[in-house]
Amino acid sequence: MVDVTALGARVASSAVTPLVRRLFVRDGPGAGLVDRPVRISALVSFRGEKRTVTPKDVEKIAGELVRRALAAAGPGEEPVGAAEAAVVKDALARTLARLGEITVEDYEAVGLGPERFARELSAGVPLAPYGLGEGGTLLYERLLHTASLHILNFLTQRSTYVARRQTVQAQQVARLVQAVDVLLERLPSRSAEDAGFEERYADHIAARYGTLTIYGLDAGTREWPLDTAYLSLEATRPRAGRGGSRGPEYPTVAAEQVLAGHDQVFLRGVAGSGKTTLVQWLAVTAASRVYDHGLPHLIGQVPFVLPMRRIVRPGAELPLPGDFLRAVGCPVAGEQPPGWVERVLRARRGVLLVDGIDEVAGDRRAAARRWLRELVRAFPGNLWLVTSRPSAVPEEWLAAEGFSELVLAPMGREGVATFVRRWHRAADAPEAVGESLLGAVRTTSELNRLATNPLMCGMLCALHRDRRGFLPQDRRSLYEAALTMLLERRDRERELDDPDGTPLPYAVQVQLLQKLAWWLIRNGRQEMDRAEALRIVGRALPALSLAANSGEEIYLALLLRSGLLREPAEERVDFLHRTFQDYLGARLAVEEMDFDLLVDHADRDEWEDVVLLALAHARPKEAEYLLRRLADSGDPRRTLLAAAGLRYAAEVAPEMRGRVEQGLVTHVPPGDFDAARELARAGGDLVLGLLPGPGEVDSRTAARVVHTAVSVGSEAALEFLRRFRDHPSSVVQQSLAAAWPQFDRDRYAREVLAHLPRQWSVDVSSVDDLRALAALGGWEHIRVRGAYRVEDLTGLIVADRLAHLTLDAAHPVEGLAWLSAFPGLRTVTVLTDPDTALAGRAPDRVKVQVPSADSPSRPQG
Known part of the structure; x- marks a missing residue:
């Protein structure tokens, strides 16, 4: 038997739309150009003196919906017999007739959405007298939902008032109608067994x-x-x-x-x-x-x-x-x-x-x-x-x-802010605590570099709350604090309610975990056999004064209490996250003085963090040895890694620091945009002091220098970029305008954007972005990224200044009437397939040339 739940979806909009339209009076020219809601009962075509459809016709429409749904099921797969199908038709016809009785207005109906609107229609039609079985009841509900969806879509298309005032709801209804047709194309005639299992x-x-x-x-x-x-x-x-050399912005x-x-x-x-x-x-x-x-x-x-x-x-x-x-x-x-x-x-x-x-x-x-x-x-x-x-x-x-x-x-400024605020709401922490953390992240370069992904943001939030606002300022201290929180504090608190198992001191847990981590790193593995983990733990027990315990007992205690190990599959073991594995492995590498092994693998991406964290753990002489080996290798990758390592080593002799910095000079200024990003990643704020100023290089090199500073992304980088804000190069100006989302919104707007020509495109992704541009007196070319509300655009964009507007097709707004709020607007560009740009091609776009304000064809509100 066919899947009954899909039957409503199997009636395509091409079949439903004409039937739904017959329920309403045919509008004359301009009937939908209204400035207020209209009661639905005043629109139906089967009431009043001038009705074009009779109540009997409503039964025919309901019957046609049932017939088409059953036809879509295929011969022999009908979910109900002919007698029950006739009862479904009667119940559906009575429900659709409620359109002439309800007091709901078109504007209100669209706001309800199809599910609630279907309930509104069916509220006055009890099904008990119809005696429908389970299949008949389900068919009735599905067809009523499908009809309700198309009724609401019709109302949004009929009335400019509804389309303008219920923009988001109109979009949702339109997407649901599209979904019905997509389902019709994709869902084959599944057996009831397949359909039930898929549910x-x-x-x-x-x-x-x-x-x-x-x-x-x-x-x-x-x-x-x-x-x-x-x-x-x-x-x-x-x-x-x-x-290769590709443009500064991907x-x-x-x-x-x-x-x-x-x-x-x-x-x-x-x-x-x-x-x-x-x-x-x-x-x-x-x-x-x-x-x-x-x-x-x-x-x-x-x-x-x-x-x-x-x-x-x-x-x-x-x-x-x-x-x-x-x-x-x-x-x-x-x-x-x-x-x-x-x-x-x-x-x-x-x-x-x-x-x-x-x-x-x-x-x-x-x-x-x-x-x-x-x-x-x-x-x-x-x-x-x-x-x-x-x-x-x-x-x-x-x-x-x-x-x-x-x-x-990496997460941008807005993404970090969103994550931090959600985290604090979930933790029932005061909003001010989250805002304090965001202030620290934005003004501290090391924290700014760390807050690039959800894992690190979560760790920062937890530590910031746990330490009442104090945060470590470097990666080693951050990981050490996180380990203390996850191993020591978590174990202590759980001991109160969980006396079972073998208690493991913090230091013992760390020793065992780093042995497991270093084995995985040296063997190029992400996980190990459980038997291998037991062997590693067992060999370590005598030196840790745990010989009286079995390796199995200690391993289980470590697995249950540390929170850092897990068994993703039977007989397999790995770390909860690679970040902890790299930190602990680097710690043991230093303890065992495996410096040559670290240098020999420094050209591999997966060893990069291990080398940097080893420098953070190393004593001064050990760090100096590592830095010298890296700087003297003659390999550009190792040279940049040595420069990055200066931020990690606790103490570096001036001669050694100069030696590493001299190696970095050979990469300044960068030869292309890829080299600029690599230089910023390796050198951080250090590289800013080596970069040439705006008057020392040609325009092409200046663009790469600017891109390097943008990639650094710190407060010091913003200070550096201020020097280029009056540069005449269009490429430099475009790069500076595009870099706005990477820095503190208000400060960058005041200190950089305010000094640029307004013609370059800038991205906005929040109401605060729009306010910042308004404070500058407006902007000519704005690209809106992500979801937006028309009232925000019309209320916050300086109307007389806007000339070009670019919108994301993933979040469209129906209709163009709202564009009349911008008298100077010349073009509206809608990116219809932004993903094609990722393949190196220009994105498909729909470009609308907006007529002048005095043109009769200009969209009217």
Whole structure:
């Protein structure tokens, strides 16, 4: 039998819209140009003296809706018999007739939304007298919801007043109508068994991936609802090779939109950047039965979350589609109908989320790539997102398989502020505490550099609250404080209620954890066999005076109490996050004086943080040895790493510092924009003192110098950029205008933007951005990023100054009438496919040339 829940969706808008329109009087010219709401009962066509449709016609319309829904089910798959279908028609006709009785106005109805409006219509129609069975009742409810959706869409299109005043609601209704048609195209005639299992599987996805672990809440960690915790990230193209030179600004797109423009995406991101969070969000969104999220490519799709750490087993083959659910330990795997996954993939309805290629041992990555290639070829047309840390595999690792490569960008100023404020609300902390932390992050360069991803922001929030406003000012102290919080304080507080297990002092936990971490780093692994972890712990016990305990006991105590280890799959062990692994491994590397090993691996991305943190742990003579080896290597990467290491070493002799800085001078000024970013990352504030001023270089070099300072992103960098605000180069001016989101909004606006020509495009993403521009007297070219409200744009943009407006297509506003608020507006550009820009092409756009204010064709309010 067919899936009854999908029947309403199976009636396309091309079929429903003409039927719905027959319920209302046909408007003459200009009938929708009103300035007030209209009662719906005054619009229906089956009441009054001039009615064009009779009550009998309403029954015919209801009957046609039922007939088309049953026809969509296919012969022999009707969910109700002919007799019950006739009863459904009668109940639906009586409910639609309520349009002539209710006192709801069109403006109010759109605000209710289709679900509540359907309840409003059905409130006066008790179903008990109709004697409908379960299938008939469900069919009635689905068809009423579909009809209500199209009625509201008709009202938004009919009335300019409703479209203008209920902008957000009108957009949601329009997206839902689009979703109905998308579902019609994508949902095959599923069996009841498949449909029922998909419902149960979707519930599992929502429960399994609907929360995030947030650091520092309730003495360690707490689960946070995904819809509250999720922070929209951004993705961009990966950097060019070292010899390449691309422009100073790469176009970005919201990370949740990466599958909108490409079916297959390989996404890189550093530790803690939010890769797994994005995977969870996409899975939950695809599994949800809510379709107004603005992501039509996920409507009707089935997500499969495939963490590589869980599905790769030593000596075992990677799973075939039918084994996906069992491989990840899905509890409903045993209920899966035979061949279900293959049917989903053949219908091109799969969203395959392969998380963590970097967590596969190096000798298994070639097999993983073959597995991906064979699946993509066997089941074309599905959506694929594969994630990895940047250094795990070479560039364009999956290019031959048709994957587009993108990189998760660090959190911007607004993203950090949003995260910090949400964290403090979730922790029931005073708002002033969160604002105090934001002030410290914005004015302290080291904290500013640390607050680049959700993991580090969560640690900063927890430590700031735990220490009543005091925060460490360097990475080593920050990690040390975080370890104390997670190991010592958490253990002490849990001891009150959990006397079981072996108590482990803080120092013992650290010693054991760093041995496990250093083994993983040296072996290029992200996780180890449980048996290997037990051997490492067992060998350490005699030296730690724990020989009386078994390795199993100590390991379990460490696993349960530290909060830093986990078992992601049976017989597998890893660290909760790579950040802690690198910190603890670097600490042991220094204790064991493995300095040559560190230098020998310093050219590898995955060892970079380990080397820097080793410099933070090293004593002066040890740090000097490491810096000398790096600076004298003749390798540009190691030279820049030595420069970056100056910020980490506690004490560096002046001669050694000069030696490292001299090596850095060879990279100043940078030769291209990629080199500029690399120089900023390595040198930080140090490099600002080596960069030439605005009058010392040509315009092209000046643009690269500015980009270096922008990439540093500190308060000192802002001071440096002030010197370039009067530079005549258009490239420099554009770069300065584009850099606004990287710095303190108000200060940058006063000290840099205010001195630039108003013609360059600036991005705004909040009401505060609009206010800052208004304080400058307005701006000519504004690009609105993300969601927006028309009343904010019309109320805060200086109307006489605005000449060019660019809008994101992901957050459209219906109609153009509101543009009449800007008499000087000449063009409106809507980016219809911003993701194409990530592939190196200009984004598709719709450009509207706005007539002059005195033109009769100019949009009127």
